[in-house]
Amino acid sequence: MPSSPAPTSTVRIPDAASFWSDAEVVLAPDDPRPGSWAGGPSVQLVDGTWWLAARLRRPVGEGRGFANVVYRSDDGRRFTEVVRLGKDDFGAESLERPALVHTPEGHWRLYVSCATPGTKHWRVDLVEAGRVEDLATATPRTVLPGSQQQAVKDPVVRHDGRQWHLWASVHPLDDPYATDRMTTEHATSADGVAWTWQGTALAGTPGSWDARGVRFATVVLDGERTWALYDGRGTAAENWEERTGLAVRNGDGRFTAAADGPLLASPHPPGGLRYADAVAVPGGGTRWYYEATRADGAHELRTVLLPH
Structure with missing residues (x-):
């Protein structure tokens, strides 16, 4: 594995005023009603081509997270489906947000969140190939x-x-009626396959908007100024409708949430805006992708290009 200094990012903390108003829809759900989602984006820009991995979902009782799909685009706005992986490919009851990675060696990896059938348990599987x-x-x-x-x-x-x-995101299973609780845990690896847990990166703030659980959506590596956007909820009732907050890394590798959160929310009640991901655009600006609640209660995948 080649060694180089930690990257310095050109991605900046987004402006909340423009994040919704200037955005456009990339993917809409198949069925416009609550529980039907297109979102959970993970994005790579490689040699001028945009690659978007997303999770498609139906309501509970009708299939839940039925597929992870990888799409391709020349402009970051209009995408064509390339690969579709279904929950049965992993022996899973449901799939959640994937993580799409392009390695330094040029390989493609997709980390897939898989629900164990008949339980509240989740695991992460990996598929890897030379081509998407x-x-x-x-x-x-x-x-x-x-x-x-x-x-x-x-x-x-x-x-x-x-x-x-x-x-x-790690969810305790000691109480079967409270498995929505979550913290964000940090792990490291020499190869991206075998992982060693390093401890809690962020937990919810008691009495605050994110008290029930926190889940990192994106991490921007910027040396000593590394920061993250995270999904947070204050109650169990807000499960699946998290809003987005900001957290900054401390000297010990853990993160501290900004005191004035949440930073980003949908204008449509209950305000869900989550799973934000960002790519620095050559020549300037940052293209953001995120999942958000629509007026009809469904979730759609949106993108916005913000200047530096």
């Missing part, structure tokens, strides 16, 4: 198994020039 198209036939391997005590899902994966970092 070949992810469809790659053999999955479990890289984050979770345990009887914890469910693990929704990883954010980064390479800092020296090693791999992963931040995942």
Whole structure:
């Protein structure tokens, strides 16, 4: 693995005023009603081509997260489907947000969050191939198994020039009626396959808007100024309708949430805006992707290009 200094990012903390008003829809749900979602984006820009991985979902009782799909685009706005992986490909009851990664060696990886049938347990599987198209036939391997005590899902994966970092939402399973509780845990790896947990990166703030749980949506590596956007909820009733907050990394590798959150929300009640991801655009600006609640209660995938 090549070694290089930690990257310095050109991605800046987004302006909330423009995040919704200037955005456009990339993917709409198949069925416009609550519980029907198109979202959970993870984006890469490689050699001028945009690659978007997303999760498609139907309501509970009708299939839930039925597919992870990878799309291609020349402009970051209009996408064409390339690969579709269904929940049955992983023996899963449901799939959640994938993490799409292009390695320094030029390989493609898709980290897939898989629900264990008949339980509240989640794990993360990995498929890898030399081409995006070949992810469809790659053999999955479990890289984050979770345990009887914890469910693990929704990883954010980064390479800092020296090693791999992963931040995942971890849900305690001790109370079957409160498995929506979550913290964000940090892990490191030499190869992006075998991971070592390093501890809690962020937990909810008691009495605040994010008290019930926090989940990293994106991490911007910027040396000592590294920061993250995260999804937060204050109550169990806000499950699936999280809003977005800002957290900044401390000297010990943990993160501290900004005191004036949330930073971003949909204008449509209950305000869900989550799973934000960002790509710095050559020549200036940042293209953001995110999942948000619509007026009809469904979720759509949106994008906005913001200046530096």
